[in-house]
Amino acid sequence: MTGPEPHLSPRERERFDECVLPYLDAAYNLARYLLRDGHEAEEAVQEAFLRAIRHFSGFRGADGRAWILSIVRNTCYTQLRRRRAGGEVVEFDEETHSLEEELSAPEANLARSMAAASLHEGLGQLATEFREVLVLRELEGLSYKEIAHVTGVPMGTVMSRLARARKHLRVALGTGASEGV
């Protein structure tokens, strides 16, 4: 870890407790869905909060939730990149990406035939970026503007990404393969 020693003045500490700390659950929930591992999620969230403390003096906004969630997601993506390092890195592509694993045709058919696959499993098959917008929208109830803030992409991209995420999820669940959405 780099950067200055984490330090908060008494006033900053008060503001941190008020604006950021209440979103510890939200932070963990997001990390948990992005990394899909409890231990790694805990590590990422703690690191994210240390970063948040370190950079808190630069936080001027009112929306502490979007702010801490954006730090958490960046920390998680760094961790995911590290995890993939050594293996081949598949950069996320809005248009072409569907399921996270490149499934061979028979496997894809098998996946599709598992109509009874739970939502959780279906979500797990999505690319991280799709899983992320679904969690932020459905579990966290964020607006497109807030999601744009967290993920650092334009609102139009949030809109299309969410639509695609929902479509891919239905495909993964075997309930929407025929739908032209």
Added chain:
Amino acid sequence: MASEHVLGRLSPFLDDELDPVASREVSRHLESCPECSAALARQRELGEGLRRDLEYHRAPDLLRARVLRDVHAAGRPDRARWAAAPQWRWLGAAAGIVAVVGGAWMLTALPRERADDATTREAVSGHIRSLMADHLTDVASTDQHTVKPWFNGRIDFSPPVTDFASAGYPLVGGRLDYLRGHEVAALVYLHRKHVINVFVWPVAGADGGLAPAVTQRGYHAIHGTRTGMAYWVVSDLNVEELAAFARMVTAPSGKP
């Protein structure tokens, strides 16, 4: 608006994120198009399913304690050295052992306690109180050599403090608490994400072993005495593991 355009907008329509004009057009189309309405119903079902079936993962107590510790540490003007220490690795590290010499802390003994209902009730209340946000620990550290001296000057006895991380019961910190109107030391441990509070105070000549666990409000409390100290060990952990932990805590020289 044609069906294909409507289908492409159902997702933001459902999220109430379309501009008013587009939203009205979609609504109008839906009134007269059963296919698009059915697609909307499926979309809505998916969202409801996600909100209903997906688990919202709340931060585990261990993580909460660690983040709070970092925040506390950052807010302290004289930042203690341990605050910047690398996180997590300690879990695997074997704990050092402090030999606890009993008897030295009986100078100001509280009235001798029995394992009675009132104390149990207060110990359980103290445990529940401690789980409320931001009040688990006054000194948050996994280092017994930090926690033990922290009590110096805060209470007039020195509680035995041992990290049992190697046995799966890491020390998380300590704080001052009150039981039966007296200041007592509270040591906080974790076991598989369960928080364990150990309340300690001196009693004259006490060396009576462990009492059977008592259950109140879903929490288990075990009372023990050992070399001049009274202990209340409280947690929602299962009785067997809590009793095993209580035996370690009250063992001679606190060996795991």
